[in-house]
Amino acid sequence: MYKCGGVVVKIDKGLVGGSTILLLLSLLQEKDRYGYEIIRELEIRSDNTFQFKEGTLYPVLHKLENMGYVESYLSKGDAGRERKYYQITKRGRKQFVEEKQQWDIFSKSVEKVIYGDDHEFA
């Protein structure tokens, strides 16, 4: 769901799905985070645009771990609750840079198509 000028817009799941790895790596390259923290941060930063079923985050995180983009470790947070933290690896950082470049090209191309060649990009 996306609130745009007071109007609630439904975001296609596939749109988010394609860039999930980029979003997760982006948050993890800032600092180590645990699953719930990632969900909260995605909601806050996207102004609640990215709301997906929270449990589905874990298969993606475990996939990133299998791919060697992140590593995990257990640590007790402020509440004394043991949580599984994810830490980006060197390989993950490299992947983040590549995906970000691809995203930049992709988003600019989409805007060109929608707004035409004369559209000025911020």
Added chain:
Amino acid sequence: MNLLKSDKFIKEVLSYIKFPFDREDIKKELEAHILDKMEYYIDDRGIDKITAEELTLRDMGDPKEIGIALNKEHNFILGWIYKITNAIVTIFLIITVFTAGISLISTIFSGNPAKHISKEDIVYDIKVNEKVKIDDRVIKFKNVIYEKNGDMNIVYEYYDTKLLGMGWSLGHIGTIKDNLGNEYFEGSGSSSGGIITKGVETMNDFSSEADTLIIEYDMYNRYYKVEIPLKVGDSNE
């Protein structure tokens, strides 16, 4: 977790995970998430516990969908291969450490290989300290002990300069001759294992007139010759 609905939710997710060793980790991770989210509903939104749990599980999604997706990332076959490989590596390491430990202990406690020779029987005991090398193996001749009964004992030790070279025993230190042209065959020999192997080779009826002991090794294209000056006569050292 003592939250019936949450426990049921997690149990259902886990029922799809075929690799049993990963279930506990997944369980803990999902439990922590559910508790965090419930805490948010209760503390930040002022919602009661029962409703908070219901809302949390609604936010989590379909346990079947999550379970199936997680199972794909926790491959049953790869998981077992990983476990078995780990077990093999662990066993190998234990054996290596154990073998190295035994070698170290036997080196420390092996002592003098010529200790069976009593002092009264010794005519002379000459320190040698000659060192030769075959491939990666260093052989040190420590001393020669001549006994009243004519036995000549050559005390030696050997070790490998490479760790992986450990394992084969020397067996033969070379042909034993003297300066008079006599050639001797080994009467007896013994050696003790370890990182440094200590050994003694005994030749019977060694000539008391010989003033040089010659050890000559010429096998498999490897060659060395050691000449050890001896004391002629019966004088005790």
